[in-house]
Amino acid sequence: MKSFFAISFFFLVIIQLKAQNIKVLNSLTKEPVFGVAIYNVDKSKSTVTNFLGEASLSAFSNTEIIYFKHLSHILKEITKAQLGQLNRVYLVSNTEGLDEIVISASKFEQNKRDIPQKIININAESIQFANPQTSADVLEGTGQVYVQKSQLGGGSPMIRGFSTNRLLITVDGVRMNNAIFRGGNLQNVISIDPFSIQNTEVTLGSGSVIYGSDAIGGVMSFYTQQPQTSLTDSLFFKANTIVRYATASNEKTGHIDFNLGYKEWAFLTNISYNDFGDLRMGAHGPNDYLRPEYVSITNAGDVMVENNNPLVQKTTGYQQLSLMQKVHYKPENNLSFDLGLFYTTTSDYARYDRLIRYRNTTLRSAEWNYGPQNWFMSNLQITKLSSHSNFYDKIKATIAYQNFQESRMDRDFQSSIRNIRDEAVDAYSFNLDFEKNLALKTELFYGVEYLYNKVMSHGEEENISTNTIIPTVSRYPNGSSWQSAAAYSSIKYKPNLKFVFQSGLRFNYIVSNADFTENNQYLNLPFNTAKTEASALTGTAGIRWSPNPVLQWKLNASSAFRAPNIDDIGKVFDSEPGSVVVPNNNLKSEYAYGGELGLKLNFNEKFILDVSSYYTYLDNALVRRDFTLNGESQIMYDGELSNVQAIQNASKAWIYGFEMGFKLPITNQLNLTSQYSVVGGTEEEDGIEMPVRHAAPNFGNTHLVFTHNHLKLDAFAVYNNELSFLQLAPSEIEKDYIYAKDVNGNPYSPSWYTLNFRGQYQVSKSTTITASLENITDQRYKTYSSGIAAAGRNFILSLKYSL
Known part of the structure; x- marks a missing residue:
């Protein structure tokens, strides 16, 4: 008892x-x-x-x-x-946290306060609240990355006056840029599923020491969710389902993920499907953006059809499927293996900016579609910790294979010839990265990298009347290759909590090989092969100084480079109506030299002000300019007499800017935040100065956020200044069909703003509802250089259920 x-x-x-x-x-x-x-x-x-x-x-x-x-x-x-x-x-996570960790600066975890460069951190919680359509929208939501869109299935980031192949994208530390990343607008970032992202880090400014070629203007590092093991002997199971609907594009999205965790093994599966309809633009804005008519393809041929609702941008809809499988194995506390498999595919989707071009009084194109954009990646990462090695405390080996597939299909109005060009890239990479504490105050990061890209490219002409296909010039030299080998090191010296010094060096050697034998039967180039070799030594040095709890200074200087890739050397394509780009085997690397000064004031978390200014000089810039082929300035291409152009080291540029952001906690629950970016620059060629193409207009946002228990509300405005006709780069003026017209009939990019509201409520431990009303006043606008108008008034409703 x-x-x-x-x-x-x-x-x-x-x-x-x-x-x-x-x-x-x-x-x-x-x-x-x-x-x-x-x-x-x-x-x-x-x-x-x-x-x-x-x-x-x-x-x-x-x-x-x-x-x-x-x-x-x-x-x-x-x-x-x-x-x-x-x-x-x-x-709720606070991204202003003093102990926020970043990985992109050295490929190993560091405190964000120690990094002398400006890095934006976007966590999964912020992404879920923002309800982005694509990963391009994730970046745009920061207010410090500008996004251009040529079509609904697009999103080309601009950072500090640079874009496309002068920016680098990584996924789980693996370089996504490949040998055919171009200077024109890119949409590869949409292959990254926003539902799979655990954290995104955007480095503003050069990242060449760690990432090599292309990382001139910035690095966008996406880190995906990790499988979770069980802390007990029982199975750890976790699952989430999300459904979403948006009115502006009649979007229907579904997502599911589930985690199976054991003591040493863990498995994570993600599946997402998006179905987007034709996008509706706003009701109030320039009439130049309206879609009054479109081409309908009938059994009787191509017919111009009046659009019964000119606000609807016909044929912009598409579908996307994204899959991710992760496996984590940790047999010992100091050893882990991580395998990631990714696959994304889209339906065919229209390149909208090409479908709104006119030739005289009729639309120029009956079809202009990108074929499915497919991306596959397998990534194996092995991490080993050691307290006994003289060479490292942590070593990380990463082996990855990627396959990129894309295609283009275009046909002129009432033409029987459809031009088809298919491209594929096999990309292999190997990285070996080390971290070593040399002393209590000194930390060393170093590593080696090898990359190999193989490009396959084919061109065909299909006669839709006779159903016959004949070969034609391909976009790239088939079978070409691009290789890169590099070694880098970076050191961090932190004598006390107030001061940090970081510096690094990287040596890179790059070789490109191209064989034009197949294309020379159409182009008659004065060469059959091209080989370019480039070596570069780049460096960075910066300090972070916090003399008191209020004040924090950051100063950084760096150099960066971009070596010519296969797109620069061997591309053949119609850059604009009446022009064709041809190969050029006489190219050198372009170099950038820049500096950044940042100041952060933190008044005991009651007011936080963050400002930074930067300057970059770009030398030997690779740009598209007029050219001659065998002494001729014009050749026939796809049945049209076209001006000859080529990528050339023909320019230099000066880019500068200023960024300011603040956070004002009004109460414990209510915060006011704002971000504003000013970008400027000039480009010089033959003594003539002109505006820089990818210098975005001044832009920013302001948010009033209320958080209480399970409720979060956000009323915010997004705004964008005008770029006048005189502020447009010559290459933008040539694309006058995507712009509004000023009082003189010249193209320009008008200013615009949107008012928006979103809210999230956690109904229970398992159920969360997120709703947004975007562009409340139904403005009709385009982000700078975009071919497609942005969404008009848009209601988005999302439901998440967790187990």
Whole structure:
């Protein structure tokens, strides 16, 4: 009997203790938050959560307000009475957290405060709240990355006056840029599924020391979700389903992911499907953007048809399927293996800016489609920790294979000839990265890299009347290759908490080989092969100085380069109506030299101001200019007499800018934030100065965010200045069909703004609703250089259910 009472008393104590315990979790990841300070108003009672996110609230009364504070999360207040029987508190991540970790600066984890460059961090919670259509929209939402769109299935980022192949994209540390990344607008970033992203880091400015060629204007690093193992002997299972609908494009999206976790093994599967209809533009804005008519393809031939609703941009809809499978294996505490498999495919989608061109009074093209954009990547990463090696504390080996497939199909109005060009790239990469603490205050990062790209390219002419196909000139020399080998090192010296110095060097050697034998039967080039070799030594040096808790200075200087790739050397394509780009085997690397000065003022978290200015000089710039082929300035291409152009080292440019952002916590629940970017620059050729093509107009956003318990609301404005006719680059003026017309009939990019509202409510532990009303005043606008008008008034509704 005594034993019975003793056991009963023991269980009662355990039950009572359980009732007094609280578990603090991240509201998005549902992971425990360690080190949360829990206290009352006068701080006479306090406790801290343990590694499991647990703490006892037994000292607190039911009615007093309890505060939950953590450096990387938003302050939360609640009473025990409000908690009721619920033993969980969810904290919302705070991206201004002092201990925010970034990986992109060295490929290993570092405190963001130590990095002398400006890095934007976007976490999964922010992405879920923003409800982006594509990963390009994820970047645009930062207010510091400008996005151009030629079609609905597009999104070409611009960062600090640079774009396309002068920016680098990585996924889980693997370089996405390949040998045919072009200077024209790119949409490869949409292959990255926003639902799979755990964190995105955007480095503003050069990243050449760590990433090599192309990382001139910035690096966009996407890190996808990681499988989670079980902390017990039982299976750890977690799953999420998301459905979303948007009115402007009649979007229907579905997503599911699930995690299976064991002690040493973990598996994560993600599946997403998007179905976008034709995009509706706003009702109020330039009439130049309207779609009054389009081409209908009938059995009787091509017919011009009046659009019964000129606000609907006909034939812009498309579908996309994204798959991700991850496997994590950790046989020992100091050794882990991570395998990632990615596959994304789209339907055919129209290049809208080419479908709105006119030839005299009729539309020029009956068809202009990109074929399916397919991307596959397999990525194996092995990470080893060691406390005994003289060479490293952590070593990471990454082996990856990627396959890119894209195609173009175009046919003129009432023509029987359809031009088809298919491209594919096999991209192999190997990276070996090391981290070593040389002393208490000094840390060394170093590594080696090898890349190999193989390009396949074919051209065909299809006669749709006779159903016959004949070969024609391909876009790239078939079988060409691009290789890169590099070694880099970076050192961080941190003598105290106030000062950090970082510096690095990288040596890169790049070889491109192209064989034009197949294309010479159509082009008659004065050469059959082309080989370019380039070597580059780039460096960076920067400091972060925080003389007091209020003030933080950042100063950084760097050099960067971009070596010619197969797109530069061997491309053949119609750059604009009446012009054709031909190969050029006499190219050198372009180099950039720049500096950045940043200042951050933090007045005890009551007001935070972050400003930075930068300057970049680009030398030997690779640009498209008029050219001659065998002494001729014009040749026949796709049945049309066209001016000859080629990529050339024919320019230099000076780009400068200023960025400012602030955060004002009005109350514990209400925050005002704003971001504004100013970009300018000039390009010089033969002594003549002109505007830089990818210098975006001044742009920014302002957000008023309210957060309380399970509710988050955001009222925000997005705005964009005008670029007048005189501020447009010559290559943009040539594309006058995508622009509005000023009072003199010249193309220009008008200013615009949108007013928006979004909200998120966590109905229960398992159910979250997110709703947005974008462009409330139904403005009709285009982001600079875009061929397609942006969405008009758009209602987006998303439902997430978690297990």
